[in-house]
Amino acid sequence: MTVLLVTSRDLPEGEPGAAALDAALAARGVDAQWVAWDDPSVDWAGAALVAVRATWDYTERAPEFLAWAASLDQARLLNGADVFSWNHDKRYLLDLGPLPVVPTAVLTSGAQVVAAVESLGTAVAKPAVGAGGEGLVVLRAGLLDERAASSYVTRGSVVVQPLVESVRSHGEVSVFVVAGRAVCQVVKLPAADEVRVHEEYGGVSRPVPLDPACVEVALAADGYLAERFGRRLDYVRADLLWWEDRWVVSEIELIEPGLYLDTVPANADPFADLVVQTVERVGWSPT
Ligand SMILES: Nc1ncnc2c1ncn2[C@@H]1O[C@H](COP(=O)(O)OP(=O)(O)O)[C@@H](O)[C@H]1O
Numbered sequence: 001m002t003v004l005l006v007t008s009r010d011l012p013e014g015e016p017g018a019a020a021l022d023a024a025l026a027a028r029g030v031d032a033q034w035v036a037w038d039d040p041s042v043d044w045a046g047a048a049l050v051a052v053r054a055t056w057d058y059t060e061r062a063p064e065f066l067a068w069a070a071s072l073d074q075a076r077l078l079n080g081a082d083v084f085s086w087n088h089d090k091r092y093l094l095d096l097g098p099l100p101v102v103p104t105a106v107l108t109s110g111a112q113v114v115a116a117v118e119s120l121g122t123a124v125a126k127p128a129v130g131a132g133g134e135g136l137v138v139l140r141a142g143l144l145d146e147r148a149a150s151s152y153v154t155r156g157s158v159v160v161q162p163l164v165e166s167v168r169s170h171g172e173v174s175v176f177v178v179a180g181r182a183v184c185q186v187v188k189l190p191a192a193d194e195v196r197v198h199e200e201y202g203g204v205s206r207p208v209p210l211d212p213a214c215v216e217v218a219l220a221a222d223g224y225l226a227e228r229f230g231r232r233l234d235y236v237r238a239d240l241l242w243w244e245d246r247w248v249v250s251e252i253e254l255i256e257p258g259l260y261l262d263t264v265p266a267n268a269d270p271f272a273d274l275v276v277q278t279v280e281r282v283g284w285s286p287t
């Protein structure tokens, strides 16, 4: 029985800290292999399960990536192509029902961006399809002309939000939910002069105990998504920011949320359990 852990070509060994996941799967008798989603030699149909983990390059080729996901047997793909399709574009932030969310506008012209920034004072603009903080800019009222503003409208749209200043003090909190259970919380702080918490920009992540207020929002997201998609999702990472005296959703990662294995190797265990339980439930064996 082979489980395919899906990565990108530039990360052939998987996400940071992947050895912990390899070990957790091996300890459960699972033969796991890291493969790139766009490698034509992979036998997807021969796998007991496909788990997307580190396909960080999908944002450049989203239609191709989504077509690949849709071509797989959905019963043997964690979370599923319909979930990926919904989640790959930050427009989903407008479709989160009753969940508390950072105020978000999806805009389509430079004039709209200028008007939004003028009313917000200080704002963040980021590509609707993007990851790793790429393309994110901080914009200030009075300093933005329409021509510059329109350069942020890529592929027809741009996401604009107020700059949530507390990212510098409270950080961004990630709560990982696996099969309906909150399993870990990480707080990520940006470097001075940055709002992006990613390591590439000098951000630092550390595990912290589960905070009931954060878990409540993450589980509400998990519950909302279960209703939205008609089934409980396999994994959900809720990224939260502190805004107007409460934790609100900044992002929900349903495609390739890193498990923070380099700082929390124990996070491999619930994910490995999810893999084993799903393989048993799907009950697939090679013919
Ligand atoms: N509205 C905001 N206010 C403050 N910081 C933000 C805001 N939006 C994003 N950030 C910072 O930028 C990072 C990247 O933005 P995010 O929405 O997570 O996009 P992605 O991770 O998909 O690139 C976040 O992790 C956070 O540190």
Ligand SMILES: [Mg+2]
Pocket: 132, 133, 239, 251
């Ligand atoms: Mg993010």
